[in-house]
Amino acid sequence: MAQRPPKKLFTRKKICRFCADSELKIDYKDVKLLRSFVSERGKIIPRRIVGTCASHQRQLCEAIKRARHIALLPYSGSIQS
Amino acid sequence: MRRYETTFVLRPSLNEEEINTVIERTTTILTTNSGKIIELDRWGMKKLAYQIKKESQGFYVFCDYCSTPEDVAEMERRFRLDDAVLRFMTIKLSDGITTEEIEEATAQAEQKKMAATEDEESAADESSSSSEEVTASENVDDTISEDVEKAE
Numbered sequence A: 001m002a003q004r005p006p007k008k009l010f011t012r013k014k015i016c017r018f019c020a021d022s023e024l025k026i027d028y029k030d031v032k033l034l035r036s037f038v039s040e041r042g043k044i045i046p047r048r049i050v051g052t053c054a055s056h057q058r059q060l061c062e063a064i065k066r067a068r069h070i071a072l073l074p075y076s077g078s079i080q081s
Numbered sequence B: 001m002r003r004y005e006t007t008f009v010l011r012p013s014l015n016e017e018e019i020n021t022v023i024e025r026t027t028t029i030l031t032t033n034s035g036k037i038i039e040l041d042r043w044g045m046k047k048l049a050y051q052i053k054k055e056s057q058g059f060y061v062f063c064d065y066c067s068t069p070e071d072v073a074e075m076e077r078r079f080r081l082d083d084a085v086l087r088f089m090t091i092k093l094s095d096g097i098t099t100e101e102i103e104e105a106t107a108q109a110e111q112k113k114m115a116a117t118e119d120e121e122s123a124a125d126e127s128s129s130s131s132e133e134v135t136a137s138e139n140v141d142d143t144i145s146e147d148v149e150k151a152e
Helices: A031-035 A054-069 B016-031 B069-081 B099-125 B134-141 B143-147
Strands: B002-010 B036-052 B055-067 B085-094
Touching: A031 A054, A054 B085, B002 B016, B002 B036, B002 B069, B016 B036, B016 B055, B016 B069, B036 B099, B055 B069, B055 B085, B055 B099, B069 B085
Parallel strands: none
Antiparallel strands: B002 B055, B002 B085, B036 B055
């Protein structure tokens, strides 16, 4: 394969916030916490960027989807304060 | 008896009495067949993230309770028929809860509420913090404590 310019390496050594801090609970009611895992457009940020582990990312996704159903988070569009 | 939690959103155009009637009706349905309400929390008016039935605000109510599945189905059926309820969501927390656990949970919920009201009072008075409990610090981050409208 031809030499490619090195791709920007996403930080591999990031620790999962929830694994590190056992007090942090993923709850669909906790909108402030969930907002930090959602992009400006309202999309869920992928795990490789945030650094969560697989199981916590799954729980996060479920919580975000529940919050969207209850209209605590939007499905798409910017989050109006 | 299973433990559930339900969040439902009511229309903003309802007045106090109508909101109370809806909530009372819900609690009576849940407490038939020896159901128990562990926590009933009114988050108050909040801006909805998107319009539901042309409404941009909603009155949120949160309820943590133990009940039979049939009662929950009945409550949801009523919600679907009621025009005042915009959205509802029920989540099962655990199967087969014992009476001791119920009491524990009710006590914890009350403690949280007390801590939340203490927090609000001390913040309003701008006085130095009296007692910083661990529960109080956790509740500061909790959106529920912010949006609870306590009659003053």
